[in-house]
Amino acid sequence: MTTFHAPEEYSPSSALNASTSGVKLGSLQEILGFHLRLANVAVFQDYQATMAGLALTPKQFAVLELIEENPGASQIDIANCLRMDKASMMALVNKLEARHAIERRPSAVDRRRQELFITEEGVVLANKAKTLRSAHEARFKERFSPEELADLVSYLQRIYATRTTPTLQEDDAD
Amino acid sequence: MTTFHAPEEYSPSSALNASTSGVKLGSLQEILGFHLRLANVAVFQDYQATMAGLALTPKQFAVLELIEENPGASQIDIANCLRMDKASMMALVNKLEARHAIERRPSAVDRRRQELFITEEGVVLANKAKTLRSAHEARFKERFSPEELADLVSYLQRIYATRTTPTLQEDDAD
DNA sequence: TATTGTTATACTCTATAACTATA
DNA sequence: TATAGTTATAGAGTATAACAATA
Numbered sequence: 001m002t003t004f005h006a007p008e009e010y011s012p013s014s015a016l017n018a019s020t021s022g023v024k025l026g027s028l029q030e031i032l033g034f035h036l037r038l039a040n041v042a043v044f045q046d047y048q049a050t051m052a053g054l055a056l057t058p059k060q061f062a063v064l065e066l067i068e069e070n071p072g073a074s075q076i077d078i079a080n081c082l083r084m085d086k087a088s089m090m091a092l093v094n095k096l097e098a099r100h101a102i103e104r105r106p107s108a109v110d111r112r113r114q115e116l117f118i119t120e121e122g123v124v125l126a127n128k129a130k131t132l133r134s135a136h137e138a139r140f141k142e143r144f145s146p147e148e149l150a151d152l153v154s155y156l157q158r159i160y161a162t163r164t165t166p167t168l169q170e171d172d173a174d
Numbered sequence: 175m176t177t178f179h180a181p182e183e184y185s186p187s188s189a190l191n192a193s194t195s196g197v198k199l200g201s202l203q204e205i206l207g208f209h210l211r212l213a214n215v216a217v218f219q220d221y222q223a224t225m226a227g228l229a230l231t232p233k234q235f236a237v238l239e240l241i242e243e244n245p246g247a248s249q250i251d252i253a254n255c256l257r258m259d260k261a262s263m264m265a266l267v268n269k270l271e272a273r274h275a276i277e278r279r280p281s282a283v284d285r286r287r288q289e290l291f292i293t294e295e296g297v298v299l300a301n302k303a304k305t306l307r308s309a310h311e312a313r314f315k316e317r318f319s320p321e322e323l324a325d326l327v328s329y330l331q332r333i334y335a336t337r338t339t340p341t342l343q344e345d346d347a348d
Numbered sequence: 349t350a351t352t353g354t355t356a357t358a359c360t361c362t363a364t365a366a367c368t369a370t371a
Numbered sequence: 372t373a374t375a376g377t378t379a380t381a382g383a384g385t386a387t388a389a390c391a392a393t394a
Contacts, residue, residue, distance in 0.1 A: 349394100350393100350394080351392100351393080351394070352391100352392085352393080352394095353390100353391090353392085353393105354389100354390080354391080354392105355388100355389085355390080355391105356387100356388090356389085356390105357386100357387085357388085357389105358385100358386090358387085358388105359384105359385085359386080359387100360383105360384090360385085360386100361382105361383090361384085361385100362381100362382085362383085362384105363380100363381090363382085363383105364379100364380085364381085364382100365378100365379090365380085365381105366377100366378085366379085366380105367376105367377080367378080367379100368375100368376085368377075368378105369374100369375090369376085369377100370373105370374085370375080370376100371372100371373080371374075371375100
């Protein structure tokens with residue numbers, strides 16, 4: 001259990017950057033998704049290194065925060081928010097529930113639903129995670145002026161906000 | 175569709191929110207990796223829908239292009255460039271080779287190495303893929319002015335180019 | 349008939365470790 | 372001793388499909 005598993009994107013961090021190995025990027029240089037992916041990998045790796053002790057993946061963390069922020073939300077609410085499948089969300093919620101970080105409560109209004117709530121234990125975990133993450137975040141944010149950062153975020157939102165979804169199959173980031 | 179029965183903290187979806195169905199993002203709103211990931215997912219999904227017929231994942235495509243652009247490169251060269259493990263790269267290269275899109279040739283200089291080359295068949299595939307991708311790319315790029323696009327790319331590079339790698343120790347991640 | 353949750357299953361991607369053959 | 376490639380294996384994440392209870 002001391003093995004390092006990277007569920008999403010990980011690669012050994014011997015590399016410096018994409019062009020230092022003498023490999024020319026060519027037309028790849030102009031591909032938005034390419035830069036997006038490498039940025040994602042870089043952030044993910046730093047996240048992993050920073051949060052190693054907590055065993056909380058970015059998605060789990062996101063779900064935890066969303067439940068904290070939206071008590072009573074359903075699994076499907078959260079899944080939609082994160083563009084995830086309901087079955088995948090099920091597994092994720094199961095893990096958080098097994099850690100007693102959240103709990104399911106049957107809805108009184110709609111008996112098909114389970115409402116999700118963060119537990120006190122979950123709040124402790126979330127706070128711990130947030131503290132660690134703030135250092136991680138700072139490492140990247142300090143590379144930008146406040147204006148640049150605001151622009152970057154708004155550009156990213158522009159990419160994913162409005163959508164004329166063709167069809168969907170999932171996987172992320174690769 | 176998704177009705178959200180939150181007992182106390184329900185708020186109608188603000189247009190600012192990246193997400194759907196009235197779920198509040200809360201502190202997640204300020205997390206760079208969160209926006210990065212959603213942008214990545216959006217681009218990936220569009221890529222999938224666009225390139226459905228070709229059965230060429232973004233990574234496979236990238237490897238194909240890099241080999242085309244850098245004839246004779248080794249697997250490790252490519253792997254480093256894309257931040258991938260050499261074993262993972264192996265599997266990827268195997269697939270491209272099985273499709274006769276690339277080929278391995280033993281290096282005359284260093285007999286440990288296999289030099290990678292794109293085949294004529296590979297060039298055809300790459301060109302077909304590039305044609306499809308240009309439509310996909312345009313769908314996102316048209317949301318930006320030339321200046322904005324240049325800024326976005328340079329910001330993304332700023333995220334992954336220089337690396338402050340905080341000692342990636344082995345530990346369990348999930 | 350549609351939706352929420354659920355389970356089971358299979359598939360894909362990736363890392364780890366061990367090995368070989370070279371250097 | 373280190374490096375490039377290779378193989379086998381195991382783990383995580385995800386989607387798909389089916390099902391039950393409820394709307």
